[in-house]
Amino acid sequence: MTKAQHIDWLLSLADDALILGQRLSEWCGHAPALEEDIALSNIALDLIGQSRALLSHAGRLEGAGRDEDRLAFFRSDREYRNLLLVELPNGHFGDTIARQFFYDQFALIRYTHLAQQTFDSEVAAIATKALKEVRYHAAHSAEWMIRLGDGTELSKARIQESVDRLWPFTGECFQEHTILDAAIASGAMPDRSRAQNTWNESVGAVLNQATLTKPEGSWKQSGGRDGLHTEHLSYMLAEMQVLPRLHPEAKW
Amino acid sequence: MDENERGMEPYLCGESFHAMDLNQRFEDYIAADQKIEAKDWMPDEYRKTLIRQISQHAHSEIIGMLPEGNWITRAPSLKRKAILLAKVQDEAGHGLYLYSAAETLGANRDDLMDALIDGRAKYSSIFNYPTLSWADMGAIGWLVDGAAIMNQVPLCKCSYGPYARAMVRVCKEESFHQRQGFQIMLNLSEGTDEQRAMAQDSLNRWWWPSLMMFGPNDESSTHNEQSMRWKIKRFSNDELRQRFVDMTIPQVELLGLTVPDQDLKWNESTGHYEMGPIEWQEFFDVIAGNGPCNKERIAARKKAHRDGDWVREAASAYAQKMNAKATSNQTHAA
Ligand SMILES: [Fe+2]
Numbered sequence: 001m002t003k004a005q006h007i008d009w010l011l012s013l014a015d016d017a018l019i020l021g022q023r024l025s026e027w028c029g030h031a032p033a034l035e036e037d038i039a040l041s042n043i044a045l046d047l048i049g050q051s052r053a054l055l056s057h058a059g060r061l062e063g064a065g066r067d068e069d070r071l072a073f074f075r076s077d078r079e080y081r082n083l084l085l086v087e088l089p090n091g092h093f094g095d096t097i098a099r100q101f102f103y104d105q106f107a108l109i110r111y112t113h114l115a116q117q118t119f120d121s122e123v124a125a126i127a128t129k130a131l132k133e134v135r136y137h138a139a140h141s142a143e144w145m146i147r148l149g150d151g152t153e154l155s156k157a158r159i160q161e162s163v164d165r166l167w168p169f170t171g172e173c174f175q176e177h178t179i180l181d182a183a184i185a186s187g188a189m190p191d192r193s194r195a196q197n198t199w200n201e202s203v204g205a206v207l208n209q210a211t212l213t214k215p216e217g218s219w220k221q222s223g224g225r226d227g228l229h230t231e232h233l234s235y236m237l238a239e240m241q242v243l244p245r246l247h248p249e250a251k252w
Numbered sequence: 253m254d255e256n257e258r259g260m261e262p263y264l265c266g267e268s269f270h271a272m273d274l275n276q277r278f279e280d281y282i283a284a285d286q287k288i289e290a291k292d293w294m295p296d297e298y299r300k301t302l303i304r305q306i307s308q309h310a311h312s313e314i315i316g317m318l319p320e321g322n323w324i325t326r327a328p329s330l331k332r333k334a335i336l337l338a339k340v341q342d343e344a345g346h347g348l349y350l351y352s353a354a355e356t357l358g359a360n361r362d363d364l365m366d367a368l369i370d371g372r373a374k375y376s377s378i379f380n381y382p383t384l385s386w387a388d389m390g391a392i393g394w395l396v397d398g399a400a401i402m403n404q405v406p407l408c409k410c411s412y413g414p415y416a417r418a419m420v421r422v423c424k425e426e427s428f429h430q431r432q433g434f435q436i437m438l439n440l441s442e443g444t445d446e447q448r449a450m451a452q453d454s455l456n457r458w459w460w461p462s463l464m465m466f467g468p469n470d471e472s473s474t475h476n477e478q479s480m481r482w483k484i485k486r487f488s489n490d491e492l493r494q495r496f497v498d499m500t501i502p503q504v505e506l507l508g509l510t511v512p513d514q515d516l517k518w519n520e521s522t523g524h525y526e527m528g529p530i531e532w533q534e535f536f537d538v539i540a541g542n543g544p545c546n547k548e549r550i551a552a553r554k555k556a557h558r559d560g561d562w563v564r565e566a567a568s569a570y571a572q573k574m575n576a577k578a579t580s581n582q583t584h585a586a
């Protein structure tokens with residue numbers, strides 16, 4: 001992996017966490033129950049923490065003086081490397097949970113590998129901590145998938161709809177991509193087809209327990225890793241970045 | 253403490269007690285600085301007053317999440333975002349402890365929540381003001397959480413055990429919030445001209461509403477005397493307000509900012525700051541529902557609750573199914 005690829009790879013990891021954390025933080029104060037305000041904020045906090053560590057690492061490796069905030073607040077949507085899945089609007093609670101469930105299952109596989117790889121020891125340390133957090137996130141989202149799937153008629157219909165709607169965005173997790181291919185070749189990322197099989201199995205098992213139907217389609221939405229996003233990301237960044245961009249001189 | 257060692261037990265199993273004795277023993281018990289626990293006898297009025305006070309406090313925590321939640325997605329650095337998110341999350345936790353404390357008195361969280369979203373319940377009026385800039389995250393933490401601490405620290409020693417214990421946890425976290433809020437103000441006051449102006453503007457807008465958080469002047473305040481005797485209120489509104497001003501003015505000076513009170517002056521002989529008159533009309537207007545954000549706050553709470561109906565219903569339907577399964581498994585096993 002070249003240095004540029006290495007940095008891009010780190011940004012892809014950091015951006016997934018940051019963008020999903022930012023989305024989840026929108027729930028704070030608006031969740032279906034106080035317990036979920038707390039749980040969703042907690043998950044958002046973990047994700048933001050992961051992104052900070054990864055961004056700082058990317059900035060140091062780059063050596064151009066960009067710190068976590070410079071990278072978070074002064075990159076445009078075309079420079080963001082996150083999955084499209086994580087930037088999608090929150091929708092209703094079921095949409096948020098389904099999005100989280102698909103991502104958590106992916107993050108679990110990815111961080112398990114990242115914690116063990118020897119290509120980048122700093123990432124291994126970050127991943128070891130993150131893995132503990134992601135295990136809790138994955139348990140939380142899987143439990144909700146099951147509750148909503150096997151709850152009432154209404155909740156089952158709603159969460160099935162969320163699953164169906166989000167499904168096309170899950171393929172991007174395992175899509176071929178120059179930078180990720182280089183990371184796989186260096187041993188930094190898990191083998192693609194093995195990771196995808198594991199994901200399919202664990203997602204299938206939870207959907208099954210939730211009495212939900214796993215969608216069949218293999219049609220994929222992608223582009224996030226290359227900075228080609230949905231229409232939503234630019235709005236999200238406009239909101240997130242407004243203050244540092246308005247006061248570029250200021251320290252906070 | 254063992255259930256039997258609890259001081260309240262004797263007057264429940266005395267031989268010839270009647271209501272007068274119970275009341276007297278209750279008053280004596282509180283006068284002796286003993287804690288009342290959930291299962292102890294208490295006068296209806298004590299129970300009602302506490303439920304009202306605790307649930308209003310719980311509602312304030314929950315509504316208070318909204319004005320600060322308004323800036324989480326726009327926090328200007330990732331560190332500030334994390335701190336603010338954690339703070340607002342703490343407030344949700346405070347709401348939870350306090351609803352639980354109210355439940356020990358026989359209230360029900362769902363009913364309390366309904367009262368809040370139907371507009372029947374009160375909460376701290378300060379949260380009916382809008383958060384217009386990032387500096388408001390500083391001013392709220394510093395002044396609003398600061399005022400809340402002034403009000404709440406004495407409640408850590410209030411006569412009702414579950415409330416007192418909840419307040420101990422809450423106050424620890426509130427003092428973090430207060431420090432973090434002050435940090436934001438300090439950071440802004442040492443920053444660019446625009447940042448300083450932002451901090452001053454925010455202090456201008458939050459100063460008087462913060463002073464109003466202590467409630468009306470002592471002369472015009474109701475239910476004070478009984479609550480003081482019952483030790484569920486321990487200092488008067490004016491005493492607490494004075495303490496707050498005395499504590500805060502040196503901090504304002506440290507920030508190099510000024511409070512929007514031309515009459516404010518140090519009184520050498522009393523050792524206290526004197527403040528100008530408070531616009532009580534504004535206070536009563538906001539309480540009456542005419543503050544800038546009353547309708548929005550309740551509407552946001554109501555929307556969250558209504559949008560969550562199907563989720564909570566699903567969770568309880570699922571829990572029921574699982575219980576039924578567990579019961580039938582037990583029957584089969586037997
Ligand atoms: Fe609080």
Ligand SMILES: [Fe+2]
Binds near residue numbers: 313346400422
């Ligand atoms: Fe409070």
Ligand SMILES: [Fe+2]
Binds near residue numbers: 343397425426429
């Ligand atoms: Fe607080």
